[in-house]
Amino acid sequence: MKKNEFLDAKENALKSLKDACIKEEVDEGILPLLGLLNKLEGFYTSSSCAGRIVLLEIPQIGDKHNATFLGIWHRTIEVTELQAAATKATTGFLWLIAQAPILHIGAKNLELAERMIKTAISSGFKNSAVKSLGKKIIIEICSTERLDAPIGRDGCLFCEGKYLTLLTEISNEVIERSQKKMHRLVEKIGNFSDF
Amino acid sequence: MKKNEFLDAKENALKSLKDACIKEEVDEGILPLLGLLNKLEGFYTSSSCAGRIVLLEIPQIGDKHNATFLGIWHRTIEVTELQAAATKATTGFLWLIAQAPILHIGAKNLELAERMIKTAISSGFKNSAVKSLGKKIIIEICSTERLDAPIGRDGCLFCEGKYLTLLTEISNEVIERSQKKMHRLVEKIGNFSDF
Numbered sequence: 001m002k003k004n005e006f007l008d009a010k011e012n013a014l015k016s017l018k019d020a021c022i023k024e025e026v027d028e029g030i031l032p033l034l035g036l037l038n039k040l041e042g043f044y045t046s047s048s049c050a051g052r053i054v055l056l057e058i059p060q061i062g063d064k065h066n067a068t069f070l071g072i073w074h075r076t077i078e079v080t081e082l083q084a085a086a087t088k089a090t091t092g093f094l095w096l097i098a099q100a101p102i103l104h105i106g107a108k109n110l111e112l113a114e115r116m117i118k119t120a121i122s123s124g125f126k127n128s129a130v131k132s133l134g135k136k137i138i139i140e141i142c143s144t145e146r147l148d149a150p151i152g153r154d155g156c157l158f159c160e161g162k163y164l165t166l167l168t169e170i171s172n173e174v175i176e177r178s179q180k181k182m183h184r185l186v187e188k189i190g191n192f193s194d195f
Numbered sequence: 196m197k198k199n200e201f202l203d204a205k206e207n208a209l210k211s212l213k214d215a216c217i218k219e220e221v222d223e224g225i226l227p228l229l230g231l232l233n234k235l236e237g238f239y240t241s242s243s244c245a246g247r248i249v250l251l252e253i254p255q256i257g258d259k260h261n262a263t264f265l266g267i268w269h270r271t272i273e274v275t276e277l278q279a280a281a282t283k284a285t286t287g288f289l290w291l292i293a294q295a296p297i298l299h300i301g302a303k304n305l306e307l308a309e310r311m312i313k314t315a316i317s318s319g320f321k322n323s324a325v326k327s328l329g330k331k332i333i334i335e336i337c338s339t340e341r342l343d344a345p346i347g348r349d350g351c352l353f354c355e356g357k358y359l360t361l362l363t364e365i366s367n368e369v370i371e372r373s374q375k376k377m378h379r380l381v382e383k384i385g386n387f388s389d390f
Contacts, residue, residue, distance in 0.1 A: 061368045110305075114328045129324035129335065133309045140324060149344035150365055158358040166353070170345055173256045 006108045009136055010044035013106060017045065027052075027074045030101065033182060036189050042108035043116065046138065050074050051101040051178035053171045055085045059092045070094075076172035079165045086157055094152035098171035100178045103141040104131070113137050119188050124181035143181055145174045201303045204331055205239040208301060212240065222247075222269045225296065228377060231384050237303035238311065241333065245269050246296040246373035248366045250280045254287045265289075271367040274360045281352055289347035293366035295373045298336040299326070308332050314383050319376035338376055340369045 017034065020026045026034075027050035034045045055071040058064055071085030086094060107113035113130055120128040120141040132138040147170050152158050159167070212229065215221045221229075222245035229240045250266035253259055266280030281289060302308035308325055315323040315336040322337040342365050347353050354362070 061365055110328055117328075129326045130328060131324045133305055133312075133325060146341075146343055147345070148342055150342070150361060153361070158361065159354065163353040166345060166348070170256055 005135070006106070009106055010038075013044040013046055014038060029074060029179070030103070030182070033103070033186050033189070036186060037103075037105060040189070042112040044106045046104040046106060048103040049099070049101060050182070051175055052099055053077055053175065054095075054097045054099070055082060056095050056097065057089050057092045058095065061093065068092075076175050077168060079161070079168040082164060082168055086152065089152060089155045091154050093150050094157070096147065096149050096151050096167055096171065098145075098147040098174035100143040100145050100174060101125075101141075101182055105139045105141065107137045107139055110137060113139050116141075120185060123185040123188055124177075125185065141185075143178065145177050147171055147174060200330070201301070204301055205233075208239040208241055209233060224269060224374070225298070225377070228298070228381050228384070231381060232298075232300060235384070237307040239301045241299040241301060243298040244294070244296060245377070246370055247294055248272055248370065249290075249292045249294070250277060251290050251292065252284050252287045253290060256288065263287075271370050272363060274356070274363040277359060277363055281347065284347060284350045286349050288345050289352070291342065291344050291346050291362055291366065293340075293342040293369035295338040295340050295369060296320075296336070296377055300334045300336065302332045302334055305332060308334050311336075315380060318380040318383055319372075320380065336380075338373065340372050342366055342369060 017026065017038070021031075027048075030048055030050035034048060037043050037045050051074065053071075053073045053076075054069060056064075056067040056069050058067045070088045071082070073081070082096070105116060107116060110133075116139055117128045117130065120139075125141045125143045127140075127142040127144055129140055130137065131140045147167070149167060150158070151164070151167065157164070212221065212233070216226075222243075225243055225245035229243060232238050232240050246269070248266075248268045248271075249264060251259075251262040251264050253262045265283045266277070268276070277291070300311060302311060305325075305328075311334055312323045312325065315334075320336045320338045322335075322339055324335055325332065326335045327333040342362070344362060345353070346359070346362065352359070
């Protein structure tokens, strides 16, 4: 990527991030990491998520594009919050999903992209890879923990309190492990003054 | 990657694949695709899985390294097969997992790697990316469908027949959608005589 093209892309990305922050559309938990990454000369951050627990309803299996979000939490939750959100269900499948953080990062060149991927993998983000090699070099940083469980249909839960409590416990574990990995990555990137 | 290094890596990979085929360690469903890819001058296949449904037991949340596999199916299944495999459970969490295919492919250069990723994405494998940019260029081809659901603990299922039937139905859907995507990729690669 040419130097000017990278600088233009970085400038646009920083502007978009600033706008998103003003609209409170950015997960607070991920801001310190985004700040550190954007301070590095050879990188900028694009769309990112700090990890979340989601309750959604989909019309039919596989049709996640037409999902209705009944609950989104960027933190650990109580089973009562899940139960309350589930009362909003009407038709289709109810899925509980817990997702690890996902970050998209633009890199100035392939050498830097490779270093960032190695740093991410050594922090526990084992699913990190280069998503785009074209005009822009885009890295995706992601880890493997997740829960994707169908828990109800047409407004009714399939599972009782005990099972819902376990699902909540496991979802919270995904969030907690994600946060530890994110702290590890923040530390490693903070120490790389010459990244 | 230098030409000779690539040819050596390809030779080793083809030998490993041949050995694995003799030991019947390769999923049959993926062999036509591996054959096509290995016929292309600029690519070779490394570890690959045709997609599968797995029932496994893990000692505690997150400890998938110490998992015991109670059932592995590279095809759609009946709920009775799942129930039969679950009777082998003893201690820890029981997880039902349905995974889309995953292929690792070595590429001779970045240009070819990028073309292969675009072809994979347009066939429906939206999680495809470059996993390694080092001495060897390795692509991972993968899609997004999956199910990761805890379904029991310490030998007992949390869910009744009706819910297990739904989980089986969804797992089978992951396998069926995967197979369609794989056929699409086989067609696209078969048509790329000049890939």
